[in-house]
Structures are given as structure tokens and as C-alpha cells.
Amino acid sequence: MDSLIEPSSLAGSSPDPIVISNVNLSLGQGAARVHILKDVSLRVGAGEAVGLIGASGSGKSTLLMVMAGLERPDDGEVVVNGASFNGLGEDDLARFRGRHIGIVFQSFHLIPTMTALENVAVPLELAGHPDAEGRAARELTAVGLGERLHHYPSQLSGGEQQRVALARALAPDPAILVADEPTGNLDEATGKQIVDMLFAKHRERGMTLVLVTHDGTLARRCDRVVRLRSGHIDGPATSRHWVETASAT
Structure with missing residues (x-):
């Protein structure tokens, strides 16, 4: 439970909701082991929209997974x-993540045997939220799926499935929303609708948003942009390790 989680002395000196210090991460075994993140330090300010950009294999998705507690x-x-x-x-990490961090992936990760309503409500029920079904219905309605509550994923378009995933991420009212290439499986028009919705919810709720994207145009919609290159944060060092340019390669 949250009561078991002790604040860090590092956090005590900063109001920033995400503080990453000197993180290294390698994946794989033996000769196949690859050093993915290399001494990465990053702060994300409250209510900011931060874009993580970089070439394939640069470590941006892995960094997102680390800040969401999905990779150690x-x-x-x-x-x-x-x-x-x-x-x-x-278990404690999963409970903390369920309360404080909403996650949207490129793949929708919906349970095919559950309706849209159940896909959003069941995680709330497992977390002990009161009125899980009512809250799920409200979130689905807010993303334009009020008439599709009882449809299964196979009965929904790709854009509708991603809206279900977004509603699921938003339902616990997290302080932080992270998204990993959320438009990667969508056509351009549908992807734009999802992105518009993502930024609208970020503004409405004052959430901190961290977005992984290879799209420079999308990155420029964020307040700040951080570029990763070969596991390092690229660009001139500053006190907050920000890379101020939004041009992606």
C-alpha cells in the first residue's frame, strides 16, 4: 500500500512529480546483453507535457517504462x-502505479472477452475504487464512446479501441499520464483525433504528460522535448536536462 512507500530524500528537495537520477538499465543475457539507458537523469515538472524523441533503439520507450515502474x-x-x-x-509498485500513473500504449492491450465498460471498470474494481462501473461509464462517455459501452474490442475500430485504452488510463484520475507512440497503429486522421483528445485531457485535468513519439510535429505540441540518442539524453546539459529543440530525426 501507499503507506509502505517512504518518500525519498531526493524527492524532498524538489516538487517535480518525476525525478530520475543516474539511471542505468541493461537488457538481455550474456553476450546478448545490451546497455539501453546510460546514466540518465531527468526531471519532469508538475503539469508539463514532455515529449521523448529519438531514433528507434535510442531508449525512449525504455525510459518511459522505467518512469512508470514497468522496468527496474x-x-x-x-x-x-x-x-x-x-x-x-x-505488489506495492503495482498498487502505486494503479493510483498515480495512467498508461497508454501503441497496442491497445484490451481484454477481448470483456466489453469496453468491463475493460475500464475491472481494473478500478481490483484497485478498490467505489462505483467502478459508474466511473468507467463516465470516462468512456467523455471520450465519445457512450453508445459503445457494451461492445467488445472486436466490434470496435482501432481508434475506438484506443479511446477505451485512454479511458482506462484516465479512470483512476492519475496525476501522471504516460503514452508510448499512442497513434502508431492508427491512420493519420484517427491518430490526430486521439492526440487531440490526449492533450485536451492533459489540459483539463492538469496532469503531467510524458509522450514518446517519433513524430516531430506531434513533439512540438509538448511544452518540453527531450531527445535520446544511444541511451543518453542528447543536447547541451542544463540543470533540468531539457533539450529545447523539438526537431526529430
Whole structure:
């Protein structure tokens, strides 16, 4: 539970909701082991929209997974909303993530045997939220699916499935929303609708947004842009490690 999570001394000196310090992460075994993130440090300010850009394999999606608590770094510290992920068990980390971090992936990750309503409501029920079904229905209605509550994923278009995924991420009212190439499986027009909705919800709720994208135009919609290159944050070092350019390669 959250009561088991002790704030880090690092977080105590900063109001930033995401603080990553000197993180290294390697994946694979033996000769196939690859050093993905290399001494990465990053702060994300409250209510900011931050774009993570970089070439394929640069580490941007892995960095997103680390800040969401879905990957464990080999060393360094990740502090989210004042809580250090270091030393947290998987159950405590999952509970914390469920309350504080909404996640949208390129793939929708919907359960095919559940309706749209159930895909959003069941995680809320498991987390002990009151009126899970009512909250799920409201979130689905807010993303334009009020008439599709009882449809299964196979009965929904790709854009509608991503709206279900967005509603699921927003339903716990998280302080932080992270999205990994959320338009990657959508056509251009549908992708624009999803992106418009994503930024609208970010503004309406004052959430911190971290967005992984290869699209420079999309990146320029963020307040700040951070470029990764070969596991490092690329660009001139600043106190907040921001890369101010939004041009992607």
C-alpha cells in the first residue's frame, strides 16, 4: 500500500512529480546483453507535457517504462510523486502505479472477452475504487464512446479501441499520464483525433504528460522535448536536462 512507500530524500528537495537520477538499465543475457539507458537523469515538472524523441533503439520507450515502474533500472533512482521506487516490492509498485500513473500504449492491450465498460471498470474494481462501473461509464462517455459501452474490442475500430485504452488510463484520475507512440497503429486522421483528445485531457485535468513519439510535429505540441540518442539524453546539459529543440530525426 501507499503507506509502505517512504518518500525519498531526493524527492524532498524538489516538487517535480518525476525525478530520475543516474539511471542505468541493461537488457538481455550474456553476450546478448545490451546497455539501453546510460546514466540518465531527468526531471519532469508538475503539469508539463514532455515529449521523448529519438531514433528507434535510442531508449525512449525504455525510459518511459522505467518512469512508470514497468522496468527496474540496474542502478540509480526513480522518484514519482515523492515516492522512491527503490526497494518497493512488485505488489506495492503495482498498487502505486494503479493510483498515480495512467498508461497508454501503441497496442491497445484490451481484454477481448470483456466489453469496453468491463475493460475500464475491472481494473478500478481490483484497485478498490467505489462505483467502478459508474466511473468507467463516465470516462468512456467523455471520450465519445457512450453508445459503445457494451461492445467488445472486436466490434470496435482501432481508434475506438484506443479511446477505451485512454479511458482506462484516465479512470483512476492519475496525476501522471504516460503514452508510448499512442497513434502508431492508427491512420493519420484517427491518430490526430486521439492526440487531440490526449492533450485536451492533459489540459483539463492538469496532469503531467510524458509522450514518446517519433513524430516531430506531434513533439512540438509538448511544452518540453527531450531527445535520446544511444541511451543518453542528447543536447547541451542544463540543470533540468531539457533539450529545447523539438526537431526529430
